[in-house]
Amino acid sequence: MGNFAACCRGFWCKAKNPDVRVSLPAVCFVWQIAMIILFGLFVRYDEESDAHWSEHKHENNITSDIENDFYYRYPSFQDVHVMIFVGFGFLMTFLKRYSFGGVGFNFLIAAFGLQWALLMQGWFHSLDPADGQIKIGIENIINADFCVAGCLIAYGALLGKVSPVQLMVLTLFGITLFAVEEYIILHVLHVRDAGGSMVIHTFGAYYGLTISWILYRPKLNQSKNLSGSVYHSDVFAMIGTLFLWMFWPSFNSAIADHGDGQHRAAINTYLALAASVLTTFAISSLSAKRGKLDMVHIQNATLAGGVAMGTAAEFMITTYGSLIVGFCCGIISTFGYLVITPFMEKYMKIQDTCGIHNLHAMPGVLGAVVGAITAATASESVYGHEGLVNTFDFKGKYAERTPAMQGGFQAAGLCVALAFGIVGGAIVGFILRLPFWGDPSDDNCFDDELYWEVPEDEESLPPILEYNSHMVGKNTDMMSNFTVEQS
Amino acid sequence: MGNFAACCRGFWCKAKNPDVRVSLPAVCFVWQIAMIILFGLFVRYDEESDAHWSEHKHENNITSDIENDFYYRYPSFQDVHVMIFVGFGFLMTFLKRYSFGGVGFNFLIAAFGLQWALLMQGWFHSLDPADGQIKIGIENIINADFCVAGCLIAYGALLGKVSPVQLMVLTLFGITLFAVEEYIILHVLHVRDAGGSMVIHTFGAYYGLTISWILYRPKLNQSKNLSGSVYHSDVFAMIGTLFLWMFWPSFNSAIADHGDGQHRAAINTYLALAASVLTTFAISSLSAKRGKLDMVHIQNATLAGGVAMGTAAEFMITTYGSLIVGFCCGIISTFGYLVITPFMEKYMKIQDTCGIHNLHAMPGVLGAVVGAITAATASESVYGHEGLVNTFDFKGKYAERTPAMQGGFQAAGLCVALAFGIVGGAIVGFILRLPFWGDPSDDNCFDDELYWEVPEDEESLPPILEYNSHMVGKNTDMMSNFTVEQS
Amino acid sequence: MGNFAACCRGFWCKAKNPDVRVSLPAVCFVWQIAMIILFGLFVRYDEESDAHWSEHKHENNITSDIENDFYYRYPSFQDVHVMIFVGFGFLMTFLKRYSFGGVGFNFLIAAFGLQWALLMQGWFHSLDPADGQIKIGIENIINADFCVAGCLIAYGALLGKVSPVQLMVLTLFGITLFAVEEYIILHVLHVRDAGGSMVIHTFGAYYGLTISWILYRPKLNQSKNLSGSVYHSDVFAMIGTLFLWMFWPSFNSAIADHGDGQHRAAINTYLALAASVLTTFAISSLSAKRGKLDMVHIQNATLAGGVAMGTAAEFMITTYGSLIVGFCCGIISTFGYLVITPFMEKYMKIQDTCGIHNLHAMPGVLGAVVGAITAATASESVYGHEGLVNTFDFKGKYAERTPAMQGGFQAAGLCVALAFGIVGGAIVGFILRLPFWGDPSDDNCFDDELYWEVPEDEESLPPILEYNSHMVGKNTDMMSNFTVEQS
16 A cells, blocks of 8 residues: 555656657647548538539529628638737747747647637537538637637646646647537527637636646746746737737627627727726836836736627627726736735645736636626617617527526526636646646746757856856956956 | 026926826826716717617618628728737837837827727717717727827837826827817818828827927937847837738728728728838938948838828829839938938937838828829819719719819818927927926936836846956956966 | 950859949839839729729629629738738748848838739739730739749748849749749639649749759858847747738638638638648657757748648638648658758758748649649539539630549649749849849858848847856856965
8 A cells, every 4th residue: 555655656746757759749640630530520611611602692592702701700710810829829928938838839739729629619519410510611710719719828827837748638628628618608508608708718717727726836936037028028928919909809709790790899899908908007007116017917917808898799888888897807907917816826826827817717707797797788778679689699499588587697607617617627637637748847847948949049048147247247346356456 | 586487497307207106007097987987978889880780771771781881891990900009019119128118108008099089089070960979880990090090100209208198198189189180181171081191190290299399308318328229129120010011001991982992092002112112222222331221211111102192092093103102202211211310300309219200291291292183183084973073072062172172172181280280299298398297317218117117137238248248358368368477 | 265264253253242232222223113114004903993993883783882802802912911021021030140131121022023013913814905904903912912922932942142132133033934834824724723832832932942052052051150040039930930820821712712712712721721730740849859849840831731722722622631731741841841951952952041842842732733633533513513613713715624634734734833933943043143143152141230230239249148158157267266276
């Protein structure tokens, strides 16, 4: 028994070996081949992307090619695509020596995740009962990008502390959980969540935070010298921030209803984001000596308004309602960076590198609550009869649902997202604690050297340089004293 | 009386204190709350973004959702949005130690400005007489971004020399002046200016230059060590340049007429910009020893063609006409950087950090003149009867206006823009000279340290490092001499 | 005779003088003026961008402005435009001291090339027989950007080794060759190549490689200290990579058929690119000690799937077919960087700075083959009768062509592209060997100092700094020894 315990300890606690030369290629190859086989078995073009479209047009009296959904959604798709790869990717370049890992691993897991998401979401949402196959079009690839966003949010909590193989595993399970959670929320509960405050942000954030809690590193402060930013890495991160901020109206409107739905979702998100910026600057300045602004706040909390409008953007939340949401989120999120993140790290053993609790978890939950309230208070006088039916999709078996009931279901959706995030995160967290994933040791975190060939240059030597400049100073003084004595 | 003068002098000339811990949060909070209240009182969705859209469609025999103005303008809107936040923002990161301020304050004032612009422009242009409220849709948010551009241009002249609180004040007044000026030019004079050569660029540039003239800093050369670029900050600035350059066709076509108007505006701008690039490279190379190109020219003067096409882009200026405009602007603008900016700084006491006189003022005025000439020479043979009426909106009470008259009104519009820029800039300049705005002293300009928590890294120590490397060199020499002597 | 030979040798081998103060401005001015004259003689708006559009609408029973081709293609155009200027431009910033040249010269030659392309392509494709003039609209400017891409690919092989004047010459001839080649492939052979696997990538790559072979520099290793990257230049290059990667679906769908053609092309490209990413990471990791990833692979080989889908993207290649293409290309391209590029440099005397052989040549050829096979195996059961006719344009004099014949013509198109690239490259290569173009000497390559005013900063002194840090270390030791001895 004692032997077994020792053996276990040895197994769990053996020295970290961040060599991924076998595991990373194996995972990439095997999973990509699996994707090809599964796509071969299951995925086909839908009627709008298939060459039979011209016949479909005649049959459905569609008079013009511009009625193809492609033209409604492709510009938004490209904006969302930029958010996923440049937005999330560059937002994570802020660390002084983890920019390759930030933007590079983001690239890898997003490229894998979108394929798996097309399958998982396809089975749940786009299965053609006639032939048992998934029919994909522009809306599917937007949804695949959305699904990936959940996993990238989770990566934010773990940035610099996990291996690429762990990230692939996190993505595989994350996409799977996402698809089930989304099916329950959107289809079983018939909840509206076009921009994903619940489905994407709440789920993704609690999924990542729970994993980070389970992967707690007690000696992470040994990597402290690399856990900050340098001047230019902060400017790189602003590229990510701005592309996320600018294109968030597209994110929240991408799969909203054609016409006024997309139009209104874009305007509401635009306004909420603007308000977030002002309150973020205000709190950031208020909290520091001499009113100095903190780049971490500006890079992140300015985006909170977009997260919080994920559910309500397509509703008639009013323009000032959107501003109020953004106003509150900028405050809450900045406050989170100032108080809650340090608290969580110290007392709750949750190390959250990018502060996703402040940017995604809290605003996501708030957005779900705002959505539920807005839905519950909807009325025919505000929406018009047809508008109400269209906006909340009170059709078919949901024709009898009232706004008040809808509000209740929206709240239930939030609970589902939280449950999936926390329970799913716990399970995946334990899987990621297995000792063969190639993650770094506590004193080796936030360092690209482990997984990348890093060019040797003057910038790679910050501690030595600083050391030298001090020493040189001393040196010079001693020298001049000395030469004086000599002369 | 002497006491009073001394007191005044003390008030005006007291030592600068760049602490914005009270003023910046106060301004952000109070103004954002004011926005929420004003939006609550005045701003509603228009018929295309309201949930009653489906009823509106039936009433107006609109057969398809794709007829919603959203689908005509949203892709252009997103491009304009990128220009405002990434384009202007990154263009201003070129200084070696003011990248945070360049992109960060740009972000702040644009986010505030667009809200205030929606209100101010709404009162003048989009007020629904039926209920006294502003109805907003996609065109309003594009116009709000345009309005903000005027203030960001002005910021270019002041970059590194003002506090964020001053920028907020500049924006508040700038947007207000802009809306009035725009109302007079576009509505009272019925002038066409889709891309804003007059309304945006001429106004914004003279507004900023006049303020800079009033805020003249005689001892600015004390900050000279930070007034240049470093290698990577110049590359960052190219991100701004290129996004401005690439998306300028969207800027000039975003609110042009549906159909051929937007189509033609995009093509004309595309051509003018291409020509600007070649003449900018030519003049830049011609002016330097061994033909070496100057990044300042490439970053800025290449854009001048887009500015100068702001008025005429939607007209039948012809493809070669567009090339000629771009050709001239590249020359004029680069020449401005070489000759006029130093002249203005030395003899006219106008310190223009980004050279907005070369990029916006001169090309903007030129663009207004080109627009007036193109309008005055328009004819039915070139436009067709319907085309002429549509392009210049010779409808309703303007049905009798001839192209020649239109040309005159276009020229009058330029005068209005100039007057608003200069007079408005003078007033705001004096307001900004008040001593409590927290601006930096003359020897502290162009430095992020004042308003930002700057990460300490090797890059923040250029003078020390250089100093050391010299000292070390000496040191080593002395050392070797010394050890030789010793041995 | 001996004299003549010596004279020749003197002429060809005289010391390099990279002064472009006369030649660069002359080329820019003269060619831009020529463009203006030629545009004045030949280029007019087409019916959709002309002010007569409203009359054209009535005549053709077009009911809505949204039917203007502008609305089908403008979003894709802007994405392509970003790829040309930011994508290609920033991809070439990876060298430690050639970022200005990478992004700046890319800007210059693209801005010239698109004008010349509008003319050349216009004469071949858009000449209005009624009046002998070129009528341009949105599709023309997309095609001009495409045409430029061919020359930018060629620039990739020559990066850091040529003068801007040489690049202008390369572009002038490259565009000309491109237009002829494209005419033969698309019109004479009636080949489909919407994303240009043959027309753009194969041609551009072999054009550049042949030029590089002729301009072989035997002593290029004298510039070795500048031929690598630094940490932040690699992050800059990722901006280029990601914008190329994200917008490649727009590239391949931009001029595809309205409706299902554009829709399918975007989806297929999206999938192929995703698969490329996984296999690139796999091979990169597999090939290095401890599985460390190489930024060169990630920056380039991840894009190979987009290149290889250039021909087949609009066909019914199936979703898994797209994944298979991407899968193979990621492997081939990364393998190329590991093995073929060093081999070509050592044994074939081809110096390929960016590795365009791996990113464009091999995937381009593969894409042409895939396209030919996909076309040859097309059937009415898969496409539907109307779909088959539309996709392959089996109309008019091509009404009798069968898919099998089409496959043969596709293969013939590949041969044409190869022939034009290699023969054209050989001719242009010899022209570029003339001794008056201002190119750098072998020990001065990859250095912005030659053609740019480079700001002096700490980052420009890497060798000195490193030298110092070593010396200081020694110094300090000696010092402490010494002071001990003294005391």
